[in-house]
Amino acid sequence: MITRTSVQNPKELRVVYQETMSALMSELPQVVALDADLVGASGTAKLFRAYADRCINAGISEANMMGMAAGMSLTGKVPFIHTFAPFATRRIFDQLYMAGVYQQANVKIYGSDPGFWALHNGGTHTSMEDIALTRSLPNLTVLAPSDATQFAWCLRKAALTPGCFYIRAGRKAFQDLYDPTSSFELGQAITVDPGHDLVIFAIGEMVSESLKVRDALALEGITAQVVDCFSLKPFDVNGVLAAIQGKRLVVTAENHTKFGGLGSAVAEVMAENALGIPLVRIAVNDRFGEVGTPDYLQKVLGLDAESMLKAIKAKL
């Protein structure tokens, strides 16, 4: 049951991580948490103090952290590892493959600060390709939650479901979308708002951005259905097809490169089902990141509501 919330009291996602992990570690003795010298940055210092024997600082060695977590899982542990999204994916891709999914290990990865959320860490720390990389691997569940409630649900679901998970989310607060009592399903997209003229498929913080676009279009008498595709793998092919039904434009919105992410996933579904409807992919257009504030970066990368509106109107 999924209920939209009318209250805005967004929590930082790193706080949600710490609170959810604390609950999970209290309930499930097999859960362990690893970090690669980002305990302070991920807001888990309290967790690491409370569960000192089950929280492991692997030092600045992400490859070894991933391998160790996989090894621990082979003895029955349920390890959660955290580092920034670029280090959790492109830096340790072979470890994710070999130690993780290839041998069916059971590691849960929180890749934080994806896309422009690298902010003042800049282009070196920006990951715009993590979904493309992770979507390509068998045995890996890939999730991009859009608010605190959904993020907490993803973490809990990962703890209780065998297999490797990659969860990408910022550390800062996302706008609240769902009532805390909401429960989701892997492989099930969520219609956040209905509409008739076009459909916007979005992930992460881009769901809230898409709602701004929806409101702006509504003023002009255009209705847009907004769909949260947080479960990138498994992907809700039927849900996507149903949402496209009767629309004259399909839009995708993601804080990620336009190659291999949500836009590609939707394009694959459309092509395989011979849907001859125009597609607008709101995504990072084959470029790197840079330092800046969220507002600035969103704008220069074309991921803000204004840029989205412009791109959509050009096709309507």
Next chain:
Amino acid sequence: MTIQELKLFSAQIRLETAKMLLKRGFGHLGGSFSIVETLSVLYGAVMTIDPQNPSWDQRDRFVLSKGHAGPALYSTLALKGYFPLEWLSTLNDNGTNLPSHPDRLRTPGVDATTGSLGQGISLAVGMAKAFQIDHRPNRVFAIVGDGELNEGQVWEAFQFAAHNRLSNLLIFIDENHKQLDGLTKDIMNPFDVRAKMEAFGFRALRIKGNDEALILQTVTDCLASGQASCIVLDTVKGQGVPYFEQLADNHHIRFANESEAALKAAIETLSAQVAGKDAR
């Protein structure tokens, strides 16, 4: 097993490995032969295992970080009864349970999937850390190649193991002095591996890697030491068969003409040893 029985077990492992490589026609002979005596000691006299119950929770774990030596591990496991000896002739066949590099999902007794060098040791360190957290008695044994020391990840894993005082982990470094393209000292000089391990915080020893009695004694001492330990094995690539020990390019061999004849001769000699229960 007694030392004499361990020597016989080594001969059997080397014989079965030679037979499977002859059947396949090619394979990683050099690095498989250099770890035979160590596998013999571990599986013959050290590890707590139950071949009838490969997923037994209380078992010790073994990680072959230098995964290309898979054939030697398969021979050991088959001789211990994890799976029928007949499987050995299927090495690298289409659809086989014995791929060139160990796969824990395919082969009974394989505790970790390895082959991408540098990664197995992290798996082993993670296992040992998990056992340490729960105060479980399980121990973890890992063999890393000396060529594999080129990979940076092994040093990450070593630092973690020593820092966390993983005394339930025993690391072997198979210093057979060669890697695919030639001598380690020519490609990436490892310098004094034992001294490096000591500098990394290990109780580090260097011994001849073809002496079962010495290996067993050293393993026993390390396990009793309560420290994170590393045994550097001074070995020869192709160990145990003079022709292959002297063959310059012996990492991966395609057997033909002289090398095929040498392998067949080795099989005859080893078969006679095993039949006569005279291992050396």
